[in-house]
Amino acid sequence: MADEPDRRGFLKVATGMLGGGLGLVIAAPALRMCVAPTGAETVTTPHDPIDLGLVEQLKVGAPWHRVAIIAPVVKDAWTTARDIVLGGAWLRRTDAKVEALSAVCPHLGCAVGFDETAKSFLCPCHNSTWSESGGLVANTGPAQRDLDPLPIEVHDGRLRLTWVRYKLDTATREPA
Ligand code: FES
Incomplete structure (x- = not known):
């Protein structure tokens, strides 16, 4: 029973990291589309x-x-x-x-x-x-x-x- 909080904590962190990673995967191309063609020779x-x-x-x-x-x-x-x-x-x-x-x-x-x-x-x-x-x-x-x-x-x-x-x-x- 003593390791229950640890498991919950681990699951929280793992879920957060997974969500953050997925968010980055989705946001990166959208962000790139918004700022293009900044820095490029137009x-x-x-x-x-x-x-x-x-x-x-x-x-x-x-x-x-x-x-x-x-x-x-x-x-x-x-x-x-x-x-x-x-x-x-x-x-x-x-x-x-x-x-x-x-x-x-x-x-x-x-x-x-x-x-x-x-x-x-x-x-x-x-x-x-x-x-x-x-x-x-x-x-x-x-x-x-x-x-x-x-x-x-x-x-x-x-x-x-x-x-x-x-x-x-x-x-x-x-x-x-
Ligand atoms: S003299 Fe050529 S554009 Fe004015």
Whole structure:
């Protein structure tokens, strides 16, 4: 009879531990669902070079040519999307060199066009203008810097461009 309280105590503790364990098993996934995706990178802009096709499509000495920059895969914390348009770039090939400029206006992000007649870049939103090489033409609009160059390389005869989105409306160029 003396060990009756001990057995009761043991059963109490064992039941409590079992209940607590079960509670943890149920609560952990629910808690994880509530706090997700805290701490995770929520949107991934591809940092790897994007294939833009054969370099031969750019004729040496031809005017700037606009291309859409399409990421094969973009992931966020919940989904994976394919063939997402990130923006546009202007490309040209001079002798042995290929150049790329972002078509995103460094003022507020409108799409920059190229005026063949005036041989200059123009943003239709607030009339900022850039020279044929992408240099800002002073006093034409509110943009504060030149068009943003984008890293581009030729690898095995194919153009590979690295997409970079820069902070808008700043005089200096910093990745966003
Ligand atoms: S968005 Fe291009 S000048 Fe304002």
